[in-house]
Amino acid sequence: MTEVRTVYLIDDDASVRRGLGRLLKSAGYDVVTCDTPEAYLALTSYRKPSCLLLDIRMPGMTGLELQRALHGDGSHPPVVLLSGHVDAATAERAIAEGAVAVLSKPVDFATLVNAIELGLARTR
Amino acid sequence: MSERPTALRLPLIAGVVAAGYYVGAQIGLALTFPPATTSVLWPPNAILTAALLMVRPRMWWVCLAAALPVHILLEIDAGFSAQLVALLFVTNCSEALIAAIAVRLLSDAPTRFDSLRRVAAFVAGAGLLAPIVSSFADAAVVNLLRGENYWDVWRVRVFSNVLTELSVAPAIILGWQVVQSLVERRPRARSAVESIAFVLVLLALAMLVFGRPGVRDALPGSPPTPIVLLLPVFGWAAMRFGVGGVSAALLGSAFVASYETAAGLRPFATLTPVDSLIAVQMILAVVAIPLMLLSGLLGDRRQATEKLAARLRFEELLSSIAGSFLRLTDDAAALRSSLTLVSEFFGADCVGLLQLGDGAIELEAEQQLCGAGAMHLTAETFRRRFPSAMERAIDGETVVWTSADAIPGTASQDVQSFEEFGFRFLVILPFAGSYVVRGALLLAATRERLMSESDLVQLRLIADVLATARARHRAELDAQRSRQEVAQMARRSSMGELASALAHQLNQPLAAIMANAQAAQRLIESGVPQGIDIHEGLDDIVQDCRRASDVVQRVRDMVAPSKVQREPLDLADVVRDVAMLLASDTLIRRVRLALEFGSDGAPIRGDRVLLQQAVLNVIVNAIDAVAELRESDRVVTVWTGSSGDNQARIRVRDQGRGLPPGTEAQVFEPFFSTKSTGLGMGLAIARSIVESHGGTIQLENDPAGVIVTINLPVAELVA
Numbered sequence: 001m002t003e004v005r006t007v008y009l010i011d012d013d014a015s016v017r018r019g020l021g022r023l024l025k026s027a028g029y030d031v032v033t034c035d036t037p038e039a040y041l042a043l044t045s046y047r048k049p050s051c052l053l054l055d056i057r058m059p060g061m062t063g064l065e066l067q068r069a070l071h072g073d074g075s076h077p078p079v080v081l082l083s084g085h086v087d088a089a090t091a092e093r094a095i096a097e098g099a100v101a102v103l104s105k106p107v108d109f110a111t112l113v114n115a116i117e118l119g120l121a122r123t124r
Numbered sequence: 125m126s127e128r129p130t131a132l133r134l135p136l137i138a139g140v141v142a143a144g145y146y147v148g149a150q151i152g153l154a155l156t157f158p159p160a161t162t163s164v165l166w167p168p169n170a171i172l173t174a175a176l177l178m179v180r181p182r183m184w185w186v187c188l189a190a191a192l193p194v195h196i197l198l199e200i201d202a203g204f205s206a207q208l209v210a211l212l213f214v215t216n217c218s219e220a221l222i223a224a225i226a227v228r229l230l231s232d233a234p235t236r237f238d239s240l241r242r243v244a245a246f247v248a249g250a251g252l253l254a255p256i257v258s259s260f261a262d263a264a265v266v267n268l269l270r271g272e273n274y275w276d277v278w279r280v281r282v283f284s285n286v287l288t289e290l291s292v293a294p295a296i297i298l299g300w301q302v303v304q305s306l307v308e309r310r311p312r313a314r315s316a317v318e319s320i321a322f323v324l325v326l327l328a329l330a331m332l333v334f335g336r337p338g339v340r341d342a343l344p345g346s347p348p349t350p351i352v353l354l355l356p357v358f359g360w361a362a363m364r365f366g367v368g369g370v371s372a373a374l375l376g377s378a379f380v381a382s383y384e385t386a387a388g389l390r391p392f393a394t395l396t397p398v399d400s401l402i403a404v405q406m407i408l409a410v411v412a413i414p415l416m417l418l419s420g421l422l423g424d425r426r427q428a429t430e431k432l433a434a435r436l437r438f439e440e441l442l443s444s445i446a447g448s449f450l451r452l453t454d455d456a457a458a459l460r461s462s463l464t465l466v467s468e469f470f471g472a473d474c475v476g477l478l479q480l481g482d483g484a485i486e487l488e489a490e491q492q493l494c495g496a497g498a499m500h501l502t503a504e505t506f507r508r509r510f511p512s513a514m515e516r517a518i519d520g521e522t523v524v525w526t527s528a529d530a531i532p533g534t535a536s537q538d539v540q541s542f543e544e545f546g547f548r549f550l551v552i553l554p555f556a557g558s559y560v561v562r563g564a565l566l567l568a569a570t571r572e573r574l575m576s577e578s579d580l581v582q583l584r585l586i587a588d589v590l591a592t593a594r595a596r597h598r599a600e601l602d603a604q605r606s607r608q609e610v611a612q613m614a615r616r617s618s619m620g621e622l623a624s625a626l627a628h629q630l631n632q633p634l635a636a637i638m639a640n641a642q643a644a645q646r647l648i649e650s651g652v653p654q655g656i657d658i659h660e661g662l663d664d665i666v667q668d669c670r671r672a673s674d675v676v677q678r679v680r681d682m683v684a685p686s687k688v689q690r691e692p693l694d695l696a697d698v699v700r701d702v703a704m705l706l707a708s709d710t711l712i713r714r715v716r717l718a719l720e721f722g723s724d725g726a727p728i729r730g731d732r733v734l735l736q737q738a739v740l741n742v743i744v745n746a747i748d749a750v751a752e753l754r755e756s757d758r759v760v761t762v763w764t765g766s767s768g769d770n771q772a773r774i775r776v777r778d779q780g781r782g783l784p785p786g787t788e789a790q791v792f793e794p795f796f797s798t799k800s801t802g803l804g805m806g807l808a809i810a811r812s813i814v815e816s817h818g819g820t821i822q823l824e825n826d827p828a829g830v831i832v833t834i835n836l837p838v839a840e841l842v843a
Contacts, residue, residue, distance in 0.1 A: 013632045015668055019639030022661050026646040057628055084631030105631040106638035109646070 005120055006030045006050040008077065010040050010066070012058040016105075020053070020112075027113055037066035046076065051100070051119035053112075056083035056090075064094060071098045078119035082107065137179055138190035144171040144296070145191040149198045155382045165284050165382045165401075168195070169219045169258075170292035173250050176224035177234045178297060184224070188217055211265040219258035223250035223289060235297050237367035239427065243420030246367075247413055250293055255285035280398065283405040290412055291374035298368035318364065326357050326373055330380035334404070335389060351407055362415040366423060370415050374408055381408075438582055441469050442589060449593045458593070466586055470579065472567040477590060478506075478517060478552070479563045506566075509541035513552055517564045523552040526575055546570045553583055555591035565590060605712055629675045633668035640665045692839055693735065695726035695764045695772050702739045703762070706747070713751045715758040717743070722765020726772035727839040730817045738813040738821075741806035742776045742832045748799060749780030749830060771835040779829040788825045810834075 007029045011017050017033045024031045030047075034040040037054075038061060052070075056063040063081055070076040081094055081102045091102040100122065101115040148167035156163040168191070175187040192213060199209040226249025227234045231242045263278035333350045354377055361369030381404045385397050395403060445462040449455070459477065467475040507514050512535030513523045525531050526549045531539045542550065547568050554564040565587040640661040647658055703717055710717050746760040760778050767773040783791065783798055790796045792811045797804035807823075814821045819836035 013636065015636040015664055015671075016632055016639070018664055019636035019643065019661070019668075022643040022656050023639040023646070025656055026643045026650075082635075084628040084635070105635035107635065108638075109642040 003049070004030050004047070006032060006047045006077075007053055007116060008032050008034065008040060008046075008050060009053045010034045010037060010058075010063070011053075011055040011082070012036065013055075016055070023109060023112070024053075024116075027109075029116070037061040037063070040066070048077070049120050049123040050077040051116045051123075052077045052079045053116065054079055054081050056081055056086065056102075064090070067094065067099055068097060078122045080115045080119050133183075134186055137175070137183060137186050141172070141175045141187045141190040142194050144168075144175070145194045146198070148292070149194065151379075153198065153202055155386055163284060165288060165378060166281075167288050167292050169216050169255075169285055170250075170288040171296065172216065172220035173223040173254070173289060174293040174296035176220050177227060177250075177293065178300070181228075184221075188220075191217075205269065208265065208269045211269070212262070215258055215262040215265060218261060219254045219285065222257055223254035223293075226250065226253050235301075237294055237298065237416075237420065238423035240417060240420040240424050243367055243416050243423075246294070247290070247416055251286060251290045251409075251413065255282050255289055259285065280402060283402050283409070286409050287374065287378050287405045290409060290416070291371050291378055294367050294371035295375050298366075298371070302368070322357075322360060322365065322369070323372075323376070326361075326376045327380065329353055329357055330377045331384075334377070334381045334384040351404070355411065358411055358415050362419040363422065366419045367416050370412055370419060374412050377408055378405065381405075437469070441465055442585065445586065445589055446593075449596075455593075455597045459590070462590065462593075466565075467567070470567060470569075470583070471571055472549075472569040473571070474566070474568040476566045477563055477594070478566055509545075510538045510550075511535075512538045513550065517552045517554055517566075520554045522554065522580075523550065524575060524580065525550045548572045549575055551575060551580070551583065553580075553587045555587055563591065563594065601712060604708055626675070626679060630672055633671040633675075637665050637668045637672075640668075689731040689734075690729045691732065693728050693730055693732055695728060695735075695774055695836070696721045698732065698735050698739055699762050699764050699774060701732075702736055702743060705736070705740065706743060709744075710747065713747065713758070714755050715747050715750055715760060717747075718759055718761045720761065720763045722763070724766050726764050726766055726774075726836075728772045728817075728836045729839050730836065734813045735817070738810040738834070739774060739776075741810045742774075742821075742834070745806055746776050746778035746780070746830070746832070749778040753780065766838065767835060770838050772838050773836075774834045775831060776833075777829060777831045782827045782830055783825045785825070788823060791823055792821070807832075 005028075007024050009017060009020055009024065009031055010033075011020070012035055014035070017035070021031045021033055032043075032047075034043075036058065040052075052067075054063040054066060063083075067079045067081065070079065078100045079098070080100050081091075082105055083102065084105045086102055086104055094102050100119040103111060103115055145168045148171045152163040152166040152168060155165045172187060172191055176184055179187060195213045195216070196209055199212065200206070204212070224234075227245050230245030230249050233242055234245075237243050237246060259278050259281040262281050263274050266272050266277045267274040333353055354373075358370060358373050361373040365372070382401060385401045385404075388397075444465055448458040448461045448465075451458075463475045463477065467473070512532070513525070516523050525538075525542065525547075528539050528542050531542060533539075545568070548571055549567070549569055551567045552564050553566075565583065567583070643656070644658055644661050644665075647656060699719060699721075703719060706717065709715075743760060743762065750758045750760060757779055760776065763773075763775045763777075765773060787796075787798060791798075792807050793804075794808040795804040796808075807821075811821050814834055814836065817836055819834060821835075822833045824831045824833070
């Protein structure tokens with residue numbers, strides 16, 4: 001396991017960022033956290049292979065909007081969406097628009113890792 | 125007469141005509157002044173005329189045949205030759221026939237004398253034409269066989285017959301009608317007294333006028349032509365009794381005049397008895413004809429007035445019906461009051477509005493005025509007992525049955541029911557097609573009533589008014605329903621938003637807790653800390669648990685504020701307010717909310733709005749429980765009062781199917797619902813409100829329904 005695999009974690013809730021960051025680090029991922037989509041977009045370079053873990057509900061630009069903006073842009077990593085309250089229609093649409101998975105909070109470790117692995121697989 | 129069975133009718137007509145002819149001829153023969161053959165007053169011809177006018181033309185031969193033997197017997201008896209008797213019978217019959225044919229041709233109702241046209245037809249045909257024409261033949265016969273002067277005979281016969289036709293025929297026809305009406309209902313005392321007074325005055329004056337000169341002279345200053353004294357009586361007759369009255373006045377005066385003349389007294393002393401009588405007859409006829417026409421004119425006026433009055437009554441009915449829909453906010457009450465008015469106006473025992481659905485019929489409101497025992501007519505009864513009538517109504521046909529004979533033979537069930545119910549008419553008028561409401565107006569009565577074409581026109585108008593009112597009502601209900609659906613949707617979506625906000629607020633700390641906990645687990649299991657501080661993670665977990673608990677507390681505060689307003693209240697008022705809030709809901713879902721208030725009231729202290737919310741939630745549940753039941757079972761009973769032990773109480777009872785067994789303990793838990801669309805918050809909120817008021821709420825479950833009891837401390841204890 002020489003390759004460094006990165007998860008970009010974007011969530012407006014500091015506590016969630018910290019908690020999920022710890023969990024992902026415990027699984028061996030390199031974690032980059034951003035508190036807003038704008039902060040993520042402001043990054044100058046993006047590592048690969050990587051995966052984007054994105055909260056849907058955020059003040060300002062929402063996760064869905066960011067995902068839509070990134071969709072089709074090969075320079076950005078695949079997106080896994082996270083949400084506290086997601087309805088089936090939104091989830092289906094997000095998948096159709098290229099999201100790897102839509103997970104609901106609070107998320108189980110195994111499910112989270114599965115989704116991220118799927119996303120990472122796409123970057124190769 | 126014409127309604128009697130045929131077997132009886134023939135001999136009855138024959139017998140009556142023969143008897144009449146006999147009496148008339150006896151009078152006539154008594155008033156013949158020998159050596160003249162012709163009587164100065166000969167009623168039989170007029171009697172025959174009356175008979176021919178009253179029976180149908182195909183029965184005329186019966187009348188003529190019945191008169192023949194009487195005529196022969198009497199005239200042979202009087203010493204006339206067989207030839208003369210036979211020829212006189214022919215001339216007599218010819219007069220009656222000419223009269224009957226002429227009147228039937230000229231008048232629209234030969235036996236009625238209540239319009240100018242009818243009176244004129246009678247006066248011209250029977251009063252003038254027939255006597256004048258037939259007298260030519262009669263005079264010829266008498267002149268040939270008896271050698272009397274042709275014009276003397278003609279003159280005597282014309283005047284006597286003009287007078288008898290005018291006086292006897294209407295008197296008989298109208299007299300028969302009066303007798304018939306007396307059988308049906310007793311006369312009013314006032315008109316009976318007036319009639320008797322009229323007869324007495326008439327006879328007294330006639331005797332005074334035609335009677336002994338001595339009596340007349342006793343009246344100082346009496347006119348030289350005393351016959352004018354009769355004029356006011358004739359006027360009285362024309363104004364108050366119509367043609368029948370004039371006719372009776374004529375008959376009375378002519379009879380008295382003839383009688384007195386025969387007895388040797390005559391008003392015109394310078395003339396021979398015969399000429400004097402002819403003069404009297406001429407005067408009477410000349411006076412009577414214009415008066416008869418006048419009373420015909422009065423009849424026209426009266427009919428026009430009655431028509432106008434009927435029209436006005438109908439207009440009034442229409443406007444009261446329209447008014448009741450405008451005035452009464454409760455549409456069902458307006459419909460009921462309208463149908464009551466209709467049933468009174470048309471004399472119907474049962475008036476209903478049939479609602480025609482897709483092949484199904486619902487009798488929406490019914491009005492039964494007369495308590496004819498067997499007649500409780502529900503839509504079901506009608507469908508079962510009058511299948512053919514209902515079928516027609518569904519097809520949009522009008523049903524007008526005025527007797528069992530009018531019902532087609534194929535509808536045997538309908539015929540049988542019609543007779544069993546003792547109906548005299550059954551009318552079903554479907555609403556005109558373009559209305560939203562498909563329905564029909566139904567009327568049935570056990571009392572005789574003529575349903576004329578104009579009645580049907582009026583009923584159709586009423587049906588239109590009702591249909592329009594129903595259509596408007598339906599549209600209003602639809603609008604109300606959609607308003608309510610919008611409100612419900614808005615409520616749902618705001619509840620949905622609340623739920624989603626709540627989920628987000630709670631899920632953030634939960635997600636963090638879960639992530640931290642799982643990270644800690646993994647670290648403990650693997651035992652390889654990779655620069656991660658497990659203590660920080662645990663601190664975060666504690667923080668996030670506090671955060672979640674704060675969210676929950678905020679929601680609790682939002683749903684049931686801990687600061688409860690304490691104003692004096694009566695629980696009955698709270699229930700009334702809620703009932704008002706729910707009025708349109710119960711109306712649309714056709715649920716009856718029965719409110720019962722205990723006499724001693726239920727004073728408490730509390731927050732009006734919160735308690736309304738609690739009671740509303742409980743009652744809404746009860747309404748939901750009964751909403752799918754038969755309409756008659758959709759009843760929710762709310763009782764308020766005091767329960768004795770210083771507790772004010774509200775008890776809400778539905779007669780729904782109850783809750784699934786074993787769920788009683790959970791109903792007050794949040795998010796527990798037995799309804800597919802329920803959020804499960806209603807009773808939870810109700811309990812939290814009641815408990816914040818120091819009260820209790822209990823639920824008793826039974827297959828026959830649910831009773832929810834709310835107990836609250838009465839005011840004194842709280843204060």
